[in-house]
Amino acid sequence: MEKLSRNNRVVAITKILMENPNKIVGLNKFSELLNAAKSTLSEDIVIVREVLEKLNMGKIETISGVAGGIKYIPKIGEDKAREFALELCNLLKDDGRVIPGNIIYMTDLMYNPEIISTAGVMLSSCFQEANVDYVITVETKGIPLAYEVARNLGVQLVIARRDSQVTEGTTVSINYVSGSSGRLQQMSLSKKSMKAKSRCIFIDDFMKAGGTALGIKELLREFESELVGIGVLVDNTEFNKKLVDEYVSIVELKVVDKGSIMEVCPSKTFA
Amino acid sequence: MEKLSRNNRVVAITKILMENPNKIVGLNKFSELLNAAKSTLSEDIVIVREVLEKLNMGKIETISGVAGGIKYIPKIGEDKAREFALELCNLLKDDGRVIPGNIIYMTDLMYNPEIISTAGVMLSSCFQEANVDYVITVETKGIPLAYEVARNLGVQLVIARRDSQVTEGTTVSINYVSGSSGRLQQMSLSKKSMKAKSRCIFIDDFMKAGGTALGIKELLREFESELVGIGVLVDNTEFNKKLVDEYVSIVELKVVDKGSIMEVCPSKTFA
Numbered sequence: 001m002e003k004l005s006r007n008n009r010v011v012a013i014t015k016i017l018m019e020n021p022n023k024i025v026g027l028n029k030f031s032e033l034l035n036a037a038k039s040t041l042s043e044d045i046v047i048v049r050e051v052l053e054k055l056n057m058g059k060i061e062t063i064s065g066v067a068g069g070i071k072y073i074p075k076i077g078e079d080k081a082r083e084f085a086l087e088l089c090n091l092l093k094d095d096g097r098v099i100p101g102n103i104i105y106m107t108d109l110m111y112n113p114e115i116i117s118t119a120g121v122m123l124s125s126c127f128q129e130a131n132v133d134y135v136i137t138v139e140t141k142g143i144p145l146a147y148e149v150a151r152n153l154g155v156q157l158v159i160a161r162r163d164s165q166v167t168e169g170t171t172v173s174i175n176y177v178s179g180s181s182g183r184l185q186q187m188s189l190s191k192k193s194m195k196a197k198s199r200c201i202f203i204d205d206f207m208k209a210g211g212t213a214l215g216i217k218e219l220l221r222e223f224e225s226e227l228v229g230i231g232v233l234v235d236n237t238e239f240n241k242k243l244v245d246e247y248v249s250i251v252e253l254k255v256v257d258k259g260s261i262m263e264v265c266p267s268k269t270f271a
Numbered sequence: 272m273e274k275l276s277r278n279n280r281v282v283a284i285t286k287i288l289m290e291n292p293n294k295i296v297g298l299n300k301f302s303e304l305l306n307a308a309k310s311t312l313s314e315d316i317v318i319v320r321e322v323l324e325k326l327n328m329g330k331i332e333t334i335s336g337v338a339g340g341i342k343y344i345p346k347i348g349e350d351k352a353r354e355f356a357l358e359l360c361n362l363l364k365d366d367g368r369v370i371p372g373n374i375i376y377m378t379d380l381m382y383n384p385e386i387i388s389t390a391g392v393m394l395s396s397c398f399q400e401a402n403v404d405y406v407i408t409v410e411t412k413g414i415p416l417a418y419e420v421a422r423n424l425g426v427q428l429v430i431a432r433r434d435s436q437v438t439e440g441t442t443v444s445i446n447y448v449s450g451s452s453g454r455l456q457q458m459s460l461s462k463k464s465m466k467a468k469s470r471c472i473f474i475d476d477f478m479k480a481g482g483t484a485l486g487i488k489e490l491l492r493e494f495e496s497e498l499v500g501i502g503v504l505v506d507n508t509e510f511n512k513k514l515v516d517e518y519v520s521i522v523e524l525k526v527v528d529k530g531s532i533m534e535v536c537p538s539k540t541f542a
Contacts, residue, residue, distance in 0.1 A: 004325075006278055007277055007278050007281055007322075008325075010278050011282070011318065012322055012328070014286055014289075015289060015328050015329075018289050019388065023385075047278050048282050051275065054275075055283055057283070058286075099440040100440070101437050105438070105439075106438075107438070107439060107461060108427070111418075112428075114291075116418075139410055139411045140414070140430060140432065143414045147387075147414075151384035151388065155384075156384075157384065157415065158382060159382060159411060161411065166374060167370075167374050167376070167378070168376075
């Protein structure tokens with residue numbers, strides 16, 4: 001292939017890194033694709049790194065050694081994160097979201113790629129240092145968000161099912177008590193879905209009392225694995241006695257009146 | 272903000288475009304963020320466009336007019352697509368994938384962001400010209416793939432549930448017959464989930480006889496909407512009388528022996 005100019009190479013490098021968040025990309029890959037010497041590419045990478053950092057668009061880490069290369073870590077600036085959290089608050093305040101059962105209709109937000117991709121970057125950056133092996137969620141509404149977090153962290157997604165499915169092979173099922181309704185619920189996970197001794201984070205759409213998170217913790221114990229973090233889009237702070245200690249949310253919400261008036265604000269993490 | 276050099280600006284432009292696939296980004300946005308004149312930015316964009324096209328990494332379209340700007344269209348080259356399809360075949364040939372019930376265990380692939388993000392680009396590029404309003408799937412295994420296709424096409428994801436949920440508000444439920452097992456099944460969708468007169472594509476993990484796709488078609492009719500395309504990761508060609516005419520798959524599969532030997536190859540679209 002013909003030689004590319006620096007302007008051209010930095011575009012390609014940016015694109016490849018963005019497609020492989022938290023994965024080590026060896027200089028060889030760039031070298032083959034862009035027909036450039038490693039020393040030249042190293043200079044290109046410095047440019048990409050500097051501009052991403054300057055514009056709060058993520059980090060590039062260098063990993064040395066035989067299996068070395070560079071790694072793109074998705075991140076958004078504090079200002080942009082706050083702005084997004086406020087925007088989410090406005091969307092949630094919208095009349096007509098409270099549906100029978102005093103439930104907040106959020107499906108449209110959870111399935112909106114524009115919202116979920118930004119929320120995914122915000123939550124994944126909270127767990128960047130947690131050495132995560134898997135992102136786990138329970139079907140269904142949290143799946144796109146959990147998927148984005150898994151993609152950003154460069155790890156596999158795991159989805160616990162409400163009932164065991166023939167397509168999952170041998171499964172482990174547990175019963176747990178919903179912290180808000182007190183009802184007994186079930187979730188199950190394929191034996192094939194994770195290696196023992198794994199570190200997992202649980203991602204979901206909504207946190208009430210935290211019963212589901214506690215259930216996940218117990219389910220992971222059956223896989224000799226550990227829950228090392230919890231992240232949700234919305235935290236319902238009316239349930240102020242949570243069953244889990246530490247978790248991250250993007251916004252906090254309170255249904256003030258059993259109808260439509262709601263108090264909603266960015267969480268402490270993103271305020 | 273200080274002025275950035277051209278090689279800095281092209282990095283930022285690439286990043287912003289990639290984060291907003293199939294969304295029109297106005298030049299104003301770049302102009303504010305990068306503190307550069309529109310004429311300068313236009314030259315930058317030419318560079319980004321040319322290198323992406325040269326490396327088969329996607330297209331940039333210019334939309335003129337008041338609401339104009341540029342739009343990034345994800346795409347991968349034919350060679351890379353074929354290579355990916357072949358790799359997927361190898362993964363599927365792996366012994367131990369056939370589990371009781373003559374079912375292919377594919378959960379690990381469907382929840383692997385590296386695989387799903389590439390498959391998402393391949394399928395979305397098949398529907399780029401279809402004027403899609405929504406991507407629809409049925410829970411659960413196809414959700415990450417459907418989400419990727421929706422994100423790439425810049426549209427909302429819609430997920431039909433197996434049973435109606437209180438969190439979904441008023442729902443419409445239909446019964447349909449599974450084309451492979453002949454059993455009656457149900458799916459339901461929130462009334463709030465889509466506007467009437469919409470054009471939808473259905474994305475799923477696996478196609479057997481196409482009963483689910485037919486069910487989706489009927490469900491969409493209840494929403495006065497239309498199914499304009501179908502895309503799946505794996506097509507089981509043992510079921511050679513499909514209930515739907517047109518669909519796209521990435522690989523084709525045949526369980527030759529009721530055990531482990533499988534015939535699997537890239538689909539015609541990606542061979």
